[in-house]
Amino acid sequence: MADTLAIVLPRVRPRLGRDEWLMGGSLLVLALYLTVTLLIPLVVMLSKSLEDRHGVFVGLSNFVRYFGNPSLTAAIGNSLWVSALATLIVVTLAFGYAYALTRSCIPFKGFFRLLAMVPLLAPSLLSAIALIYLFGNQGALKSWLFGASIYGPIGIVMGSVFWTFPHALIILITALSTADARLYEASESLGASAWRTFTTVTLPGARYGLISATFVTFTLVITDFGVPKVVGGQFNMLATDIYKQVVGQQNFQMGAVVSLILLLPALLAFFVERWAQSKQTSALSSRAVPYQPKPHATRDLALLGLVSLVGILILGILGMAAFASLAKLWPYNLTLTLHHYDFSTADGGSWASYFNSIRMAFYTAVFGSVVVFAGAYLVEKSRVAKALRTATHMLALIPMAVPGMVLGLAYIFFFNAPGNPLQFLYGSMAILVLVSIAHFYTVSHLTALTALKQLDPEFESVSASLRTPFYRTLWRVTTPMCLPAILDIAIYFFINAMTTVSAVVFLYSPATTLASVAVLNMDDAGDTAAAAAMAMLIVVTAGGVRLLHAWLSHWLHQRTQAWRQR
């Protein structure tokens, strides 16, 4: 009887209220934004892999040529094992470091947290430049490598570990700082050992973060070209091959082919991440009791040792770069001078590039965090258009799998195409901001999602039952509760926009030269000391902004997060 009734009865078509229209409309705008600034350029770009130099469709012949050339295909294996090794080292170290910061009682946590973020302040080129000063042909510690050369996989792994470390750390800190004290109390009261508590409560709780950190790190390393460009020597990686094809040989089509190949491991990682996310549940219900670590001498001492070691390595790299920028003529005349900071004689950059970078980073931070947080909110909390939400989320994850250069190249093809109404953006500051937001979208999006997932999923239901529009609850409850995460996103955008090279290297114009690109160009022109100086300038600026952020976060925590205390 039920079956017959169900057939006879019409399907209920839910009617949409103002909230639903607004949410649906905003979602659509967001999806369109991502489609225009991300998907279409990529599709245009990838279609180039099927064309010859004159734009004629040639099917797979570019791929046939690529795979017929062993000197090109060797880069695939190289990229895979170097990235896997760097990822293993980074995630292991970052987990220990994050654990020390969130679950132990080591002293100077604030200092160590800031210190670990230092690599974020620098372009990835900086670690490579410092490594050359340390272990290169005229390196201070050359003998430490026992005759092995820093130019090649050793240098790439070391440099990559340095600059990707904080990326993994941010994710793991977020994953570990949302613990529910009740689970630990339960475990302790059941007589579980510390190790058993770690393997049955801590690790499962951080599982999503671990998988996510692995995914992010691997993709960052395999898609980076700054480090292998400077310290890779003759060791071919996929990312440097794209650069060589496009900039060196002006072979855009082959660049597109290598991009497609580089997409495969990133896509695999992408699906692993999707799977991990489907397993993720709301970690911090509104009843959860925040975890407060208790002192434990042995554990705290061991963890203090670990964070100190990592801290020294970070300071060593940074110190080397700073010294290189100040030494008059390495290694012959080590008198300190600010001479390298006067870029008027340098080939490839100037102070104007520096101020352009600051403007660009500021716009990226402001617009980026608004777009990303609003987008993550719509994806996670809106009740409408499930298919559109899934699609938007997918779009938001794409940038993680897209190397910056590929995106930059895609922007050339799309925005510079004759007849594109958006062509006026080409060569402007706006296109640099757009490409930077798109390039760094995924991590910001995931950070926002993680923060939103920690809120009680019924806030929106309660709000609707009180006939309060969703945007009011978004403004009064969701946003204030997520403010620390939003600030993190803004600073992430600012600093990355300041330090990125790959996405913007094809897109700057004479009026919009950037500091990070200047580092690359000066290094290329052989003026390594000026490159180090410009890199240090970026570090100092980003560091100042970072301190401002730390102070702001602290102030916020004091003012609005009183409810977090038990």
Next chain:
Amino acid sequence: MSTPYLRIRNLTKRYGHFTALDDVSIDIVKGELICFLGPSGCGKTTLLRAISGLDIQTHGTVEQDGRDISALPPAKRDFGIVFQSYALFQNLTVARNIAYGLENRKQPRAVIQQRVKELLELIGLPDSGNKYPSQLSGGQQQRVALARALAVSPGLLLLDEPLSALDAKVRIHLRDEIKALQRRLGLTTIMITHDQEEAIGMADRIVVMSNGKIEQVGTPFEIYHQPASLFVAEFIGAMNLLPATLVQQGEIQLGQARLTCPVDGFATGTTVRAAVRPEDVVCTGRTNGHANSFEAEVQELEFMGPYFWLSLGGGALGEHRLRAQLPRQQARELDLRLREFTHLHIPAEHIRLFPDGYRHG
């Protein structure tokens, strides 16, 4: 029965091939407190979410106070809701939480403050307005959530397992409070719970659900004493369910014992399940002066405070085991001992027959 306040007809909710709610119809009267009761996955939450519009049904209609709300979004409906997790806005004080729904209605600040004050008194937390939710106990937080829902004077109150997260004593206390409040306000209330004691103690009527379907709708008394199905008989309270054979109309054979009982629609010779509540089994010790009596051995004797649990077997019962609940006073008078035989009497009106299900034992 008066005209229903909430009229639910043929509600069905499908997720792909899974049917979470299967053709459910109920009428809910204005001012009553009705409980949806059932094990997890029975569809009670799905039904509540359909009524609230948070997860709209695939088929069927919902009418509230004569208005068809079947397809309306939650904000266009008229209900207040309280969740198991409280879902309090943790960055807002208790007073701001309660005022949350009022502030959107452009009322003067003084009116809102007055209303918040009233509600804080109503829930017995007159001095907690300036505290943050995390500074309150679970029971207090849930009362704030209740006040927040009541603040906008909704026509319907939905309680989604509101007590499940609380400890036993707080739970019982808050149960009585919610019930008293609901009676005082005359507010039509739907509460979902998996706790039958809660349902029996609070509800005017209970809707017992299983597998997306309604098993029975009735007062707690009806549900307890006249379970409409084997599921309800097993799910609610303690129940003996003994295999028996209908030897003639009005008489069953249970082991060696022949018992008279009301028979409704079973053919002679059918195997049935005889349902008897433990407290309806009367022990008469050595005396055997009743009809519907038989003898069995006391195999277990468990002291429970006000009463004893008896487990009976052997004798006329043979392989079957019967549980009985015996008041302490009576147990002392009869001087029952383990391994001794006693006469038992089951009044005919306390035996209910059900078709033999698959579950045994």
